[in-house]
Amino acid sequence: MSDPLGPSTESGMFAKEAYLTTEPVRAAAQPAVVRDQAFDAAFIAALEGELAMAYRFAGYLLADSAEAQDAVQEASVRAWRGWKDLRERDRFHAWFSQILVNVCRTRLRQRSRRRALDVDDVDLESADPFRAALARDAVGRALSSLSQELRMVVVLRYWGELSLAEIADRLRIPVGTVKSRHHAALQALRRRIQPLEGGSR
Amino acid sequence: MNDFDLDDGLDLEMDRRLAALARGGRDPALPDALADLAWRVQLEAPAASWAGFRRAMGGGFGGFRRAGLAFARLAVTIALAGSFLLLVGNVRSGGSAADFVQAESTPNPSGAAQAPGAPEVVIVPTSGVVDDVMADYVSGAISRAVSDGAAAVIVQLDTLGGSEAAMQRIVEALNARIPTIVWVGPAGAKAASAGTFITLAANLAYMAPQTNIGAASPVAANGADIAATYGQTEADKVMNDAIAYMTGIAKDRHPQAIAWAVTTVQSAQSYSAQQALAVRGINGIASSVADVLSQANGQTVTTSAGQVVIHTKGATTVTINQDVVQSLLQTLDDPNIAFILLVIGVLLIAIEFFHPTLFMGLVGALCLALSFYGSGSLPLNVLGVVLVVLGIGMIVLEPNIPSHGLLTIGGVAVFVVGAVAFYGSPGPYLPTSAVAWPIIAVMAGAAAAYGLLLVGTLMRMRRQPAPVGAGLVGVERIVGQVGQVQADLSPVGTVYVGRESWSARMKDGRSVARGTRVRVVGQDGLTLIVEETG
Numbered sequence: 001m002s003d004p005l006g007p008s009t010e011s012g013m014f015a016k017e018a019y020l021t022t023e024p025v026r027a028a029a030q031p032a033v034v035r036d037q038a039f040d041a042a043f044i045a046a047l048e049g050e051l052a053m054a055y056r057f058a059g060y061l062l063a064d065s066a067e068a069q070d071a072v073q074e075a076s077v078r079a080w081r082g083w084k085d086l087r088e089r090d091r092f093h094a095w096f097s098q099i100l101v102n103v104c105r106t107r108l109r110q111r112s113r114r115r116a117l118d119v120d121d122v123d124l125e126s127a128d129p130f131r132a133a134l135a136r137d138a139v140g141r142a143l144s145s146l147s148q149e150l151r152m153v154v155v156l157r158y159w160g161e162l163s164l165a166e167i168a169d170r171l172r173i174p175v176g177t178v179k180s181r182h183h184a185a186l187q188a189l190r191r192r193i194q195p196l197e198g199g200s201r
Numbered sequence: 202m203n204d205f206d207l208d209d210g211l212d213l214e215m216d217r218r219l220a221a222l223a224r225g226g227r228d229p230a231l232p233d234a235l236a237d238l239a240w241r242v243q244l245e246a247p248a249a250s251w252a253g254f255r256r257a258m259g260g261g262f263g264g265f266r267r268a269g270l271a272f273a274r275l276a277v278t279i280a281l282a283g284s285f286l287l288l289v290g291n292v293r294s295g296g297s298a299a300d301f302v303q304a305e306s307t308p309n310p311s312g313a314a315q316a317p318g319a320p321e322v323v324i325v326p327t328s329g330v331v332d333d334v335m336a337d338y339v340s341g342a343i344s345r346a347v348s349d350g351a352a353a354v355i356v357q358l359d360t361l362g363g364s365e366a367a368m369q370r371i372v373e374a375l376n377a378r379i380p381t382i383v384w385v386g387p388a389g390a391k392a393a394s395a396g397t398f399i400t401l402a403a404n405l406a407y408m409a410p411q412t413n414i415g416a417a418s419p420v421a422a423n424g425a426d427i428a429a430t431y432g433q434t435e436a437d438k439v440m441n442d443a444i445a446y447m448t449g450i451a452k453d454r455h456p457q458a459i460a461w462a463v464t465t466v467q468s469a470q471s472y473s474a475q476q477a478l479a480v481r482g483i484n485g486i487a488s489s490v491a492d493v494l495s496q497a498n499g500q501t502v503t504t505s506a507g508q509v510v511i512h513t514k515g516a517t518t519v520t521i522n523q524d525v526v527q528s529l530l531q532t533l534d535d536p537n538i539a540f541i542l543l544v545i546g547v548l549l550i551a552i553e554f555f556h557p558t559l560f561m562g563l564v565g566a567l568c569l570a571l572s573f574y575g576s577g578s579l580p581l582n583v584l585g586v587v588l589v590v591l592g593i594g595m596i597v598l599e600p601n602i603p604s605h606g607l608l609t610i611g612g613v614a615v616f617v618v619g620a621v622a623f624y625g626s627p628g629p630y631l632p633t634s635a636v637a638w639p640i641i642a643v644m645a646g647a648a649a650a651y652g653l654l655l656v657g658t659l660m661r662m663r664r665q666p667a668p669v670g671a672g673l674v675g676v677e678r679i680v681g682q683v684g685q686v687q688a689d690l691s692p693v694g695t696v697y698v699g700r701e702s703w704s705a706r707m708k709d710g711r712s713v714a715r716g717t718r719v720r721v722v723g724q725d726g727l728t729l730i731v732e733e734t735g
Contacts, residue, residue: 040243043239043243044239044243047238047242051231051238051239055229055232055235059228060223065232072235072238073235073238076238076239076242077242079242080243132701133228133229134222135701136222136225136226136703137221137222137727139219139222140222158220159223161223183211186212187212189215190212190214
């Protein structure tokens with residue numbers, strides 16, 4: 001499957017021109033020592049503005065701080081690779097969010113495949129800050145029972161604090177679908193926690 | 202939350218709770234590892250180019266490291282599998298193994314000083330399935346005997362048959378520049394199917410007492426003959442070919458016994474050494490190699506170099522044995538080993554499919570290759586192989602397609618049927634073979650036990666109460682647990698209980714210092730209510 005979101009990365013996996021020929025924005029103005037390292041200041045500024053939110057989103061979506069770090073790293077690498085081809089740099093926020101959502105989606109999918117057989121390996125020890133934060137309410141604990149699609153909508157909606165239209169943009173699905181998934185997710189959560197809390201509240 | 206896109210049917214309470222949860226707590230701080238990510242990405246991302254490839258393998262990016270590892274493993278797999286297939290293909294096609302024997306030979310392979318004038322006779326002991334390994338070995342040994350100037354070569358034979366192509370190569374090799382003798386021995390040995398052709402193709406044929414020759418025609422282990430498996434026309438064609446081939450061999454070597462030789466093919470007759478001698482199908486009964494030497498001495502035979510009188514009186518014998526690789530490869534022809542290798546190979550590849558490590562897949566592929574190598578000289582029944590693979594597939598799929606054990610039961614049944622029908626007998630040269638029952642029983646039993654265990658576990662998991670969150674302590678279980686104050690309760694602070702930090706306050710509203718041990722007595726929303734333990 002080709003990546004529907006974000007820049008195409010498959011073709012550039014080992015293609016060195018994607019990195020080596022990137023013309024640094026202020027290379028000429030830099031002293032020689034720094035020019036060797038050739039940092040792209042615009043990219044740094046743009047990405048640094050995203051990291052906290054990205055880590056928060058990935059953390060709550062994956063409920064695993066280590067995996068969230070990996071996801072943010074992976075998304076950053078992809079963003080850096082696609083930076084050169086990004087025309088509207090003021091759209092960086094939405095663009096990067098799409099990449100991150102995509103990375104997280106892949107990870108969730110891989111995880112569900114990987115964990116199909118092992119019953120309770122990692123989940124038992126849980127000093128993870130994200131899981132602990134989610135655990136403050138039964139709703140948060142029930143999140144992990146949601147399917148990948150529903151969970152992404154919920155996390156984008158409440159932890160990403162996005163409107164349904166924005167969610168539709170990040171996930172590249174129609175607003176109507178977002179709406180119905182949002183509904184379905186809340187219903188599923190209620191069904192999940194009702195037996196624990198004893199009837200309706 | 203922006204309310205403009207909320208609509209009527211939405212579960213507002215859930216909506217409110219989620220929003221409160223998302224906004225409520227403090228978010229985990231951005232780890233240091235991510236703080237300078239924007240800089241590092243630019244430094245390390247170019248490492249994906251070939252120049253910096255090594256750095257990426259050891260560097261911080263899981264994606265690159267994984268890609269690198271996968272790439273390296275893929276390369277190793279391809280290299281190993283390729284070289285193995287080359288080796289097998291080479292041996293199978295008979296390209297190099299004959300040269301192999303030659304290359305190892307010394308001008309005087311016995312190593313013993315040859316008494317001048319004393320003739321040398323080369324002994325080639327064989328046993329097992331007639332396959333390309335045996336063909337390489339026999340033809341290599343015969344050509345070595347020719348180049349050594351041996352007086353004769355004796356092939357000792359004990360076989361139930363084998364592949365037609367290998368048999369034909371041996372038959373051709375037996376038409377050498379020096380006299381060739383086949384001795385079916387020792388007592389109890391058989392020269393069945395392809396072995397019959399080989400025996401009769403030598404210049405002289407001897408059999409030990411209590412040995413048998415014949416049944417060079419399809420009688421399958423499962424009772425079905427070639428007509429049932431392949432249709433009458435095909436059976437007739439194969440049969441006619443075999444009869445014609447046998448007639449040609451007998452005409453050259455045993456012209457008095459052509460009719461007799463044809464019966465071994467046509468009506469699958471088997472004869473004892475005495476019966477064969479009575480119709481002059483063989484040249485004599487010899488209980489040992491020495492006996493063969495004395496009986497053969499003075500006989501006149503027609504070799505490819507013309508008429509030769511055999512001089513084996515006082516001859517020294519030199520035995521040429523199979524080399525290690527050849528004997529190893531020949532053990533693969535065992536019907537049971539070929540079957541077990543196939544099962545292991547399919548199983549490992551199936552496991553590779555669900556838990557990709559590439560190692561499993563590689564070993565599985567090797568097992569499969571070895572299995573097919575071995576079964577090349579065995580009457581493999583394609584339907585049986587398909588059923589066995591299908592059965593294993595069904596058993597392996599059980600955990601992924603919940604069927605309450607039906608898949609396992611069906612899989613085991615299909616597997617057993619396939620294993621029983623694993624070998625047919627689609628030719629006059631192949632040995633009749635079958636997979637041993639104990640092996641089928643043990644494998645089916647293991648599969649059934651695995652299935653039972655798995656289904657049992659799945660059932661138990663289904664009956665368990667739904668897990669609350671990702672391995673977290675459930676609400677109902679937190680009450681009564683004992684923990685420790687992490688941040689002073691003044692009156693609200695944090696308590697570490699059940700391996701998690703919770704907001705908490707004392708039941709009586711007192712302030713308590715960090716380190717105090719407390720017991721949870723209740724819960725108010727997201728705040729635990731605790732009391733000091735005594």
